[in-house]
Amino acid sequence: MKLGLALPQYGVFADPSAALRVAVEAEGMGFDSLWAADRLLFPTRPRDRYLGADGVMPSAYENFLDPLTLLAAVATTTSRVRLGTSTLNGLWQPPALLARTVTTLDQLSGGRIDLGLGVGWMRDEYEAAGVPWQGRGARLDETLDVLEAFWAGGVVRHDGPLWTVRESRVGARPVQRPRPPVLLAGLAPAAFTRIARRADGWLAVGLPLPALTATVESIRRQAESFGRDPAALRFPLRINPYVTRAEADPAHVPHTGTVAQLAEYVRGIGGLLDEVFVDFQLTAGSVDEYLELARALITAVR
Template sequence: MRIGFSLPQLGTLAHQAADIASFAREAEALGAGSLWVGDRLLAPVEPTVGYPPGADTIPDEFHRILDPFAMLTVAATATENVLLGSNVLNAPWYPPALLARSLTTIDVVSRGRLVPGFGVGWSPEEFQAAGIPMKERGARMDECLEALKQLWTADVAEYGGRHWQVPPTHAYLKPVQRPHPPIYIGGFAPASMRRVAQRGDGWLPILPVPGDVDPAMAITAPMSQIRQLAEEEGRDPGAIDLILRVYPDQTATIDQVVTAIGRAVEEAGVEHLLVDLMFLAKSIDHTLEMADTILRRV
């Protein structure tokens, strides 16, 4: 089993950015199997959509955010073996050529340890700031993933979509992972699950803590549906992977986190998970202490 943790990217921990490299080294030394980033652009004062779903505000942790690509690059240079993932990058914001350049660089610097995860995004204000119509997010994400694969696999790449275009271009710098880094996709909506089945190498579900969520219902049943859809698309359903994000809120305890991990492993057969300690972390040292406790108890 592989257990990973979120990098100290948000909230007051963002002010400790100079310590990210040491955090990554120490987390790897403790036994972390992967390190992860998220992707927030801004925290609107009067959000149209709050977070978590149903709220009318944005968490204080989202008021400060470090760049995910820079974070992964720093972690790549400070570690040797941990996987380096995004859960998730908001794909509709990024022109595919720019995204391919950033992600290819990280995969090369890390010697093939990148695990890119993508989502469609949810904040209208972030889309406004990015200059992207939110109503086009699904179509833009699909085109972005198609163009990424072209840039990653063809020596002369070209893509012509409705929203994104890449003119014929020499694309000789390739990721270390061939044919390309595995593409993971987040989301529970029917469109997201079909997107995993059609285009993804893996799915990124979320398990909130605390909560009475049944891992079999939250993970196993949707994964079975994704694999059935993949088979209908002519793909090998067994080739689609899963990485679970265990997501404790401000009220969660480490005991509850450990219990949730145990249930996910035993009842849903999860083999790789990341624990996002964003809402519990008081400092980088505190984050490492919690990670150490979780790794020793699981």
């Protein structure tokens, strides 16, 4: 079981120096990966309900640093940990530009980038980015087509309903071949089929264990039906816990609980998933506290 950590980037942690310090110290502690999230804005009157339990977006999201810029800085201050996005809203920029950015990141990091993409859930962000809300699935599929074309290098050409790339030469290529791993988010059946058909894994969420197990097994079965190796798929799980000092109701773990309870949960799903990464930004009040929680967790798990 690999253990990762979310990079500080929002709320009181929206300071690049916080991310850089945590990145260096987390790598030294032995964490396997660091992950950056994506939030464009915080509507004062949102049209869509937040996906959390109470439907209200945390006020800390009012202050949010760009994930790709942050990863570029972290890539130059670390040497071993993998660097991922969970989850980058992949439809807010033309895929040709995204391909170039990720290629540059992969070169900067020496081939350590994991590109986690999703289609988001907030219409207000799409409106601000100037991207249509409707047709997100088809837009994601064509985005993946363009990314793959650019990363293949050599002569690139794409003719699609959304984007046209006339025959061109693109020499810049990622370090990782045939491409940086592409992990997709989503909870709809169509999303699971897309993952099984063409992605390198699913960005798992904190579902109840029976639902999580059923989803992973379903994706693996579908991957096999497409002639792919289900064992090659990755399933990193993000946890955003409220860490407590007193032991929480086991039914509320991993969303709430002590470090010991979180560690027990991580060890318990080791046979199902290959990686868990934890975001302490909703609990910690300072970088020092963030690092204390990180150190306590990796010690308890390992």
